[in-house]
Every structure is written in C-alpha cells, then in structure tokens.
Amino acid sequence: MEGFDFHETFALVAIMTSLRVFLSVAVAKGWNLYQMDVNNACFHSDLEEEVYMRMPPGFYSNTPNHVCRLCKSLYRL
Numbered sequence: 506m507e508g509f510d511f512h513e514t515f516a517l518v519a520i521m522t523s524l525r526v527f528l529s530v531a532v533a534k535g536w537n538l539y540q541m542d543v544n545n546a547c548f549h550s551d552l553e554e555e556v557y558m559r560m561p562p563g564f565y566s567n568t569p570n571h572v573c574r575l576c577k578s579l580y581r582l
Contacts, residue, residue, distance in 0.1 A: 550578055 531538055557572045558579075
C-alpha cells in the first residue's frame with residue numbers, strides 16, 4: 506500500500522529449526538506426513554506469445570486506451 510508499507514518487503518521462508526520441531530511433534534503424535542513440490546519458475550518466465558493487459562490501478566494517461574505489452578509473465582496471470 507503506497508504511503509504505508511510501500512517500501513517494505515516480505516518473503517515467507519521456512520526456518521530449519523522450526524521445521525525440525527514440527528517434524529518431531531508429528532512423529533511423536535503419529536501424524537501422517539506428505540511432501541509436495543511446487544514449481545514456481547513459470548511465475549516470472551519469458552513469454553513466447555504476445556500478451557497485453559490493462560493499465561494497473563493508479564496509472565493515469567492522456568490516452569484512455571493504452572495497454573501494457575508484457576515481456577514476462579505475471580503472478581496469477
């Protein structure tokens with residue numbers, strides 16, 4: 506949010522100590538454990554097709570029909 510936390514960054518990462526504690530509790534309680542791999546490489550990959558999007562909120566232009574041509578894919582696109 507611009508003006509409030511515009512310059513803040515946050516990345517959720519797993520701390521190995523927390524992971525070991527979680528696994529220890531899961532084993533002690535007899536919980537089932539599953540592993541899942543997620544491939545995130547496509548989130549910001551180069552595009553081979555021509556993809557256009559509307560201008561983002563807050564962008565103002567004299568030409569109301571402007572669009573952006575994307576060179577890389579966007580998250581949740």
